[in-house]
Amino acid sequence: MRTVTFGMNISIDGYCDHTLFHPDPTLHDYFTDMMRDVDLLFFGRVMYELMFPYWADVARDQSGTPDENRFAATLTAIDRIVVSRxxxxxxxxxxxxxxxxxxxxRxxxxxPGKKISVDTVSMLPELASAGLIDEFYLVVHPVIIGRGRRLFADGSLKDNLDLKLVSTRAFSSGCVAHHYHKR
Known part of the structure; x- marks a missing residue:
């Protein structure tokens, strides 16, 4: 059985608006390394439209920094599923x-295959409540936003998600990556 992962950048207060974060090269490399174990991306429509065609253009044109180009090439090489009506x-x-x-x-x-990376905030409560997410990679940025979309809206989970901390990694930017497995 394949492992399903969820990775997201979040603020200290739990918001996940990507436009308010400023990843450094080591953080791009962290996510690039994560994607090397993945052979399928599972996107919601909104996240898909945020990620593509942006990263596809960067991969094609090599228009980013070296770390962004590596991430773009790795990400866009992976097959993807997009959930949309x-x-x-x-x-x-x-x-x-x-x-x-x-x-x-499910x-x-x-x-058979490598890991599946889920990249959707809108479906996260449903997928997590169904027990389908095996690992969480949460990168906490040193910023308090106070507005926007939360990783989990109030009341969006029926039960607590009981997780086990597997590792942490601090970056020079002040970000801290937390890797959890479900219990």
Missing amino acids: SLTLKDDKAQIVRNNPAEAL QLKQL
Whole structure:
């Protein structure tokens, strides 16, 4: 059975607005290294539209910094599933799931392969409550935002998620990466 991971940048107060973070080269390399163990990305529509075509353009044009170019090349080489009822794709590496994302992920988890990386905040409560997320990689940035989208909205989980801390890594930028397994 494949391992399903979830990784996200968050503020100290639990918000996950990527426009308010400023990753440094070592943080890009951290996420690039994580993606080397992944052979399938599982996106919601919003996150997919944030990540692609931006990173695809960076990979194609090599228009980022060296660490951004490495991340872009690694990310865009991975097959992806996008959950959307309305999106039409022109992406050779992507397939669309129109309904029941938890069941689709459950079936994908049973197939042979490397890790599956879930990258969607909107479906996170549903997928986590269904017991489908095995590992969490949360990178806490040294900023308090006080507004925006939280990783988990109030009342979005039926039960607590009981996690075990596996490792932490501090970056010179002040970010701290926490790696958890579900118990």
